[in-house]
Amino acid sequence: MHWSRYRLRLCVCICLVISAPISGSSGPKQLTIFSDAASFSLPVREQGGREYVDLMEILRRFGRTDTRSDHDRWRVTLNNLTVEFKNGKTRFKVGKSDADLSAPFYLENGMGYVTVDSLTTLLPPFLQTQVTLHQNSRRLFVGNPAVHFTAQTSGTALVLNFSSAVNPTISTEPGKLRMSFSREPLVAPGTERLSFDSKVIPSAVYSEENGTAAITVNGSAPLFARFSNDGRTINISPAPQGAAQAASTPTVNQGNAPAAPPQAPAPASSPIPFVPVFAVIDPAHGGDDRGEQLSPQLAEKDVTLAIATRIRQELQARGMTAVLLRSSDITLAADQRASAANRSQATVYIAVHAVSLGSGVRVYTSLLPASGDSRGPFLDWQTAQSGYRTFSQAAAESVAAEVSRRQMKSRTLVAPLQPLNNLEMASVAVELAPRSTIADLNSPNYQQTVAESVAAGLAAAHDRLRKP
Amino acid sequence: MIPRHLIFGTAAMLVIALAAGMYAWHLRRQIAHQQIQTDVSHPASPAPQGPMEQVTLWVAEDDPGTLRARAATIPMPSGRQERAEELMRALLNVYTQESSPHPIVPTAEVRTVFLVDPGLAVIDLNRAFAEGHRSGILVEELTIASMVQTITANIPGTTRVKFLIDGKSQPTLAGHADLSITYDVSAIQQLASVLQNTP
Numbered sequence: 001m002h003w004s005r006y007r008l009r010l011c012v013c014i015c016l017v018i019s020a021p022i023s024g025s026s027g028p029k030q031l032t033i034f035s036d037a038a039s040f041s042l043p044v045r046e047q048g049g050r051e052y053v054d055l056m057e058i059l060r061r062f063g064r065t066d067t068r069s070d071h072d073r074w075r076v077t078l079n080n081l082t083v084e085f086k087n088g089k090t091r092f093k094v095g096k097s098d099a100d101l102s103a104p105f106y107l108e109n110g111m112g113y114v115t116v117d118s119l120t121t122l123l124p125p126f127l128q129t130q131v132t133l134h135q136n137s138r139r140l141f142v143g144n145p146a147v148h149f150t151a152q153t154s155g156t157a158l159v160l161n162f163s164s165a166v167n168p169t170i171s172t173e174p175g176k177l178r179m180s181f182s183r184e185p186l187v188a189p190g191t192e193r194l195s196f197d198s199k200v201i202p203s204a205v206y207s208e209e210n211g212t213a214a215i216t217v218n219g220s221a222p223l224f225a226r227f228s229n230d231g232r233t234i235n236i237s238p239a240p241q242g243a244a245q246a247a248s249t250p251t252v253n254q255g256n257a258p259a260a261p262p263q264a265p266a267p268a269s270s271p272i273p274f275v276p277v278f279a280v281i282d283p284a285h286g287g288d289d290r291g292e293q294l295s296p297q298l299a300e301k302d303v304t305l306a307i308a309t310r311i312r313q314e315l316q317a318r319g320m321t322a323v324l325l326r327s328s329d330i331t332l333a334a335d336q337r338a339s340a341a342n343r344s345q346a347t348v349y350i351a352v353h354a355v356s357l358g359s360g361v362r363v364y365t366s367l368l369p370a371s372g373d374s375r376g377p378f379l380d381w382q383t384a385q386s387g388y389r390t391f392s393q394a395a396a397e398s399v400a401a402e403v404s405r406r407q408m409k410s411r412t413l414v415a416p417l418q419p420l421n422n423l424e425m426a427s428v429a430v431e432l433a434p435r436s437t438i439a440d441l442n443s444p445n446y447q448q449t450v451a452e453s454v455a456a457g458l459a460a461a462h463d464r465l466r467k468p
Numbered sequence: 469m470i471p472r473h474l475i476f477g478t479a480a481m482l483v484i485a486l487a488a489g490m491y492a493w494h495l496r497r498q499i500a501h502q503q504i505q506t507d508v509s510h511p512a513s514p515a516p517q518g519p520m521e522q523v524t525l526w527v528a529e530d531d532p533g534t535l536r537a538r539a540a541t542i543p544m545p546s547g548r549q550e551r552a553e554e555l556m557r558a559l560l561n562v563y564t565q566e567s568s569p570h571p572i573v574p575t576a577e578v579r580t581v582f583l584v585d586p587g588l589a590v591i592d593l594n595r596a597f598a599e600g601h602r603s604g605i606l607v608e609e610l611t612i613a614s615m616v617q618t619i620t621a622n623i624p625g626t627t628r629v630k631f632l633i634d635g636k637s638q639p640t641l642a643g644h645a646d647l648s649i650t651y652d653v654s655a656i657q658q659l660a661s662v663l664q665n666t667p
Binding site for chain 2: 292300413
């Protein structure tokens with residue numbers, strides 16, 4: 001029997017189909033979209049050598065959407081405009097007219113995917129505004145939400161002024177301080193490489209990669225970042241001698257926290273300078289840990305981050321330094337959170353949670369376990385909080401009083417919640433429940449009211465949160 | 469014409485791929501079968517035996533987030549450990565009803581309760597209990613408090629309670645309540661006294 005080439009090709013195709021799921025892999029690429037309403041990131045998948053994104057995942061952030069799938073046709077409606085796609089085709093219908101995508105649309109499990117570069121064609125009719133794509137870095141700007149910055153030296157310091165408040169993740173390595181802006185629509189200055197007439201800080205470089213913008217400051221000495229002007233100004237200066245030992249792992253420094261260099265140890269004879277931080281704010285969950293799925297579109301981890309950021313701003317507005325344990329969607333274990341908080345030597349720790357059950361705000365302090373064996377200067381990890389419960393209760397009661405003052409329900413309780421037991425400072429957890437509907441949890445007004453309550457409560461209890 | 473060695477090579481690859489696929493399918497079935505056997509390998513809880521007794525169940529109520537003592541009459545065996553298990557099952561029975569004030573998935577089960585002297589109760593729950601539990605500080609805390617209170621109200625001498633899921637310790641119940649620790653009964657009693665007050 002003679003086999004034809006056709007049959008052989010068929011066999012090879014079958015082998016490839018069998019092996020395809022094994023060899024398939026997904027990369028960590030992401031697209032970040034900035035708009036006046038919100039900034040968010042979503043995963044990018046590769047198909048046929050092109051970068052695709054879930055169109056519905058984008059559109060639903062801009063309003064109520066409706067989708068219909070009929071065999072290989074997929075229709076989506078937003079803001080009274082209906083667009084119809086056909087699986088595997090570049091041509092699509094906008095209302096009654098036709099247009100073309102730069103690459104075929106494809107449909108998978110009821111979800112429609114378009115290439116990243118197609119978004120500049122697709123989104124303007126839906127959103128009635130201009131859309132700009134930084135293709136190499138996958139950063140998409142809807143409307144004109146740009147944050148600009150200027151950089152100038154002042155003495156030995158570099159002063160960066162931003163057109164609105166920023167909250168970058170700061171990391172350091174010898175001779176460099178890097179600020180990553182994942183949520184801010186930061187745009188490049190006139191030139192990407194900035195040179196300064198300074199021997200300590202000779203240059204800085206602006207770059208964009210995988211949805212994130214970064215400013216890398218080059219220095220001849222370990223550098224230190226300090227925030228002011230409500231997050232609109234960052235002063236970068238040589239770190240005080242010895243601050244190096246305050247380096248933390250994981251790198252979760254935010255806001256006013258010093259970005260301490262991981263090297264250059266302090267001379268043994270000099271005391272380690274202490275940069276006081278009043279509050280460590282911990283947006284619960286994050287990364288793989290989504291927390292409660294509050295609604296099909298709303299995860300607890302996103303709400304906690306939004307509220308925590310507002311609390312930080314409110315504390316700063318009252319003249320108190322505050323840092324976030326995470327400012328992006330990263331996974332942190334409870335022990336990592338406790339270690340980072342303890343290292344900061346802050347006065348108070350605030351964990352932020354959100355929940356669909358009940359209404360109002362609940363404020364928790366620790367419920368200590370049965371064990372506990374502190375020896376000398378070493379505290380038992382599970383009961384490290386035991387010496388700070390009076391301060392924690394003072395913080396909780398003060399926050400609850402401020403919540404009640406704003407006509408919201410409040411309740412103080414103890415709870416077996418990690419990592420409250422492991423903290424060596426006044427520690428509370430704030431659990432925000434809706435005022436009336438789940439949508440309240442995502443309401444800027446509601447979040448702001450709660451943030452003001454927490455900040456006011458902590459400010460009122462300021463002198464009762466640690467030993468005099 | 470296609471060379472003969474290519475035909476044989478391709479045919480051999482196909483046979484190997486099919487054989488590997490069938491073997492993988494066989495292994496998956498075997499594992500699934502073993503899993504089922506494991507799941508049912510612990511003795512099915514026998515129908516409770518013993519005289520009917522009045523006990524106190526501490527029942528959580530999501531709305532308004534309180535804990536209430538409720539009298540119930542259930543058959544109670546004579547052994548302390550069996551009594552503890554029956555108490556937990558009676559409590560879960562309240563929570564898995566349709567009209568439950570604190571719903572827990574119907575597949576949730578108490579695997580066993582160990583009473584370890586002096587004063588330690590170890591409550592072993594099945595995986596479905598944790599995986600189906602709702603997430604939130606209060607809702608998880610209510611579950612923990614109601615189980616600890618029910619045990620301590622009816623099994624004198626209990627001073628500490630530890631929770632296991634499928635025989636293992638795990639960090640949290642559903643993302644919030646700490647299951648890595650051993651609970652101090654007196655601390656839970658203080659919490660329960662607060663949870664009895666309607667907010």
